[in-house]
Amino acid sequence: xxxxxxxxxxxxxxxxxxxxxxxxxxxARVKRGMAEQLKGGVIMDVVTPEQAKIAEDAGAVAVMAxxxxxxxxxxxxxxxxxxxxxxxxxxxxxxxIPVMAxxxxxxFVEAQVLQSLGVDYIDESEVxxxxxxxxxxxKWAFTTPFxxxxxxxxxxxxxxxxxxxxxxxxxxxxxxxxxxxxRHLRQIKGEIARLRGADRNELYAAAKExxxxxxxxxxxxxxxxxxxxxxxxxxxxxxxxAALMRQLGAEGVFxxxxxxxxxxxxKRAAAIVKATTFYDDPKIIADASRNLGEAMxxxxxxxxxxxxxxxxxxx
Amino acid sequence: MAGEDVRIGVLAxxxxxxxxxxxxxxxxxxxxxxxxxxxxxxxxxxxVPGGESTTMSKLAVLFGLMEPLRERVRSGLPVYGTxxxxxxxxxxxxxxxxxxxxxxxxxxxxxxxAFGRQNESFEAAVDVRxxxxxPVEGVFIRAPWVESVGAExxxxxxxxxxxxxxxxxxxLATSFHPELTGDHRMHRLFAEMVRSVS
Numbered sequence: 006x007x008x009x010x011x012x013x014x015x016x017x018x019x020x021x022x023x024x025x026x027x028x029x030x031x032x033a034r035v036k037r038g039m040a041e042q043l044k045g046g047v048i049m050d051v052v053t054p055e056q057a058k059i060a061e062d063a064g065a066v067a068v069m070a071x072x073x074x075x076x077x078x079x080x081x082x083x084x085x086x087x088x089x090x091x092x093x094x095x096x097x098x099x100x101x102i103p104v105m106a107x108x109x110x111x112x113f114v115e116a117q118v119l120q121s122l123g124v125d126y127i128d129e130s131e132v133x134x135x136x137x138x139x140x141x142x143x144k145w146a147f148t149t150p151f152x153x154x155x156x157x158x159x160x161x162x163x164x165x166x167x168x169x170x171x172x173x174x175x176x177x178x179x180x181x182x183x184x185x186x187x188r189h190l191r192q193i194k195g196e197i198a199r200l201r202g203a204d205r206n207e208l209y210a211a212a213k214e215x216x217x218x219x220x221x222x223x224x225x226x227x228x229x230x231x232x233x234x235x236x237x238x239x240x241x242x243x244x245x246x247a248a249l250m251r252q253l254g255a256e257g258v259f260x261x262x263x264x265x266x267x268x269x270x271x272k273r274a275a276a277i278v279k280a281t282t283f284y285d286d287p288k289i290i291a292d293a294s295r296n297l298g299e300a301m302x303x304x305x306x307x308x309x310x311x312x313x314x315x316x317x318x319x320x
Numbered sequence: 321m322a323g324e325d326v327r328i329g330v331l332a333x334x335x336x337x338x339x340x341x342x343x344x345x346x347x348x349x350x351x352x353x354x355x356x357x358x359x360x361x362x363x364x365x366x367x368v369p370g371g372e373s374t375t376m377s378k379l380a381v382l383f384g385l386m387e388p389l390r391e392r393v394r395s396g397l398p399v400y401g402t403x404x405x406x407x408x409x410x411x412x413x414x415x416x417x418x419x420x421x422x423x424x425x426x427x428x429x430x431x432x433x434a435f436g437r438q439n440e441s442f443e444a445a446v447d448v449r450x451x452x453x454x455p456v457e458g459v460f461i462r463a464p465w466v467e468s469v470g471a472e473x474x475x476x477x478x479x480x481x482x483x484x485x486x487x488x489x490x491x492l493a494t495s496f497h498p499e500l501t502g503d504h505r506m507h508r509l510f511a512e513m514v515r516s517v518s
Binding site: 027028029030031032034035038039041042043044045046061064065066067101102103120123124125126148149150278279282283 | 332333334335336337338339355370371372374375378379382383403404415417432433437438439440441442443444459460461462479480497500501
């Protein structure tokens with residue numbers, strides 16, 4: 006469902022010649038390529054245009070618009086949904102970096118609304134209350150690319166089969182505790198390494214075990230990586246957390262509650278950006294970590310029952 | 321094959337660095353990531369990749385790379401910028417964010433995100449002057465275009481009536497991303513530019 010291409014060439018004979026074939030929007034290369042541009046960067050959760058500006062000024066590569074940050078969703082409960090369109094448009098107008106926004110899992114109408122608002126990426130997110138407990142949205146049906154969460158390789162590949170153009174390891178959002186982010190990223194990277202070591206005969210059984218299409222499994226085995234960009238999310242609260250995820254193989258990080266639930270958001274945001282760029286330089290990470298004020302308090306996950314874990318949503 | 325005779329850096333503050341390194345390798349040039357002034361000093365040419373131009377500009381200033389970059393480009397270091405990289409090589413941005421700086425190198429004014437947001441991003445074939453073998457595969461992602469060029473800058477390609485590729489001396493810039501395709505002709509052209517001055 007590509008929208009009509011704009012600005013088609015009118016003067017093919019002009020020198021240097023303009024392109025002849027009509028432009029194509031919403032291709033896999035354009036959708037996945039967008040995420041490639043975000044690599045090495047930090048994507049920050051924001052709930053107002055003012056927060057979006059703080060994030061952009063701190064060096065965020067994109068912002069994620071949502072109704073409440075995950076820590077507040079966790080605290081206040083209730084059904085968490087797509088943000089108010091006015092708020093999303095306010096955020097789009099406030100910044101020039103890409104704007105992402107969350108839809109509920111399987112709520113393809115929220116996704117249609119987000120596409121019509123012109124967001125640059127849709128996050129079909131377990132942080133919001135799922136709308137469908139069997140089906141995720143068909144993401145091929147959209148011009149706007151999607152990012153989805155995954156706790157393991159099979160989940161990541163099922164999302165890619167449905168059309169996701171970017172994957173984030175889920176972690177456990179709104180906790181300020183990086184333990185689940187580490188678990189999920191290690192899980193995904195470890196399973197990729199095992200596929201890489203498998204011989205061709207083993208890939209059919211691997212696809213069955215992963216409950217993912219054979220073609221994508223074979224692609225991952227050949228590439229030694231996902232066919233789309235892999236970020237980490239869910240629990241990053243400090244510069245060192247961000248650098249840890251990068252050293253573990255994440256191509257960038259999402260930071261949610263960790264910034265705007267801390268004592269000095271602007272300073273912490275800039276510090277996390279620095280540590281994400283120089284993730285392998287402990288001196289720079291040390292400097293970035295100085296005098297940041299209070300970090301978000303965080304939640305010890307041993308105390309969180311399974312039913313309260315966002316990571317168990319999606320399949 | 322020319323062999324890995326020149327060292328070409330890829331500015332690795334943020335963006336699609338890996339794709340540029342792969343495209344350079346496929347073009348017979350040794351690509352190395354550049355994040356520090358001493359790494360910049362050791363290269364024969366530099367690619368400024370696609371990414372977020374505001375973020376890249378901020379990080380370049382923050383980590384003391386902006387002045388060394390300007391100095392080396394002024395003294396003739398061959399540079400190639402794609403998308404955000406094109407914006408960083410422009411002398412002027414039409415609609416900069418407050419405090420957004422550029423390296424410069426090409427006398428042109430660019431408009432950021434000129435082709436629209438992600439939903440308007442597209443692929444199209446682009447004829448590039450001086451690149452033989454038919455049109456180049458152009459992937460345009462929230463791409464800028466060039467509003468105007470100075471007398472020294474040569475327009476290499478247009479799309480939809482807008483300038484999307486420019487060369488001025490040793491500096492090359494495209495609105496689109498050849499590094500996201502298997503078509504390495506732009507990288508081969510740049511590697512030749514680097515060899516001719518090394």
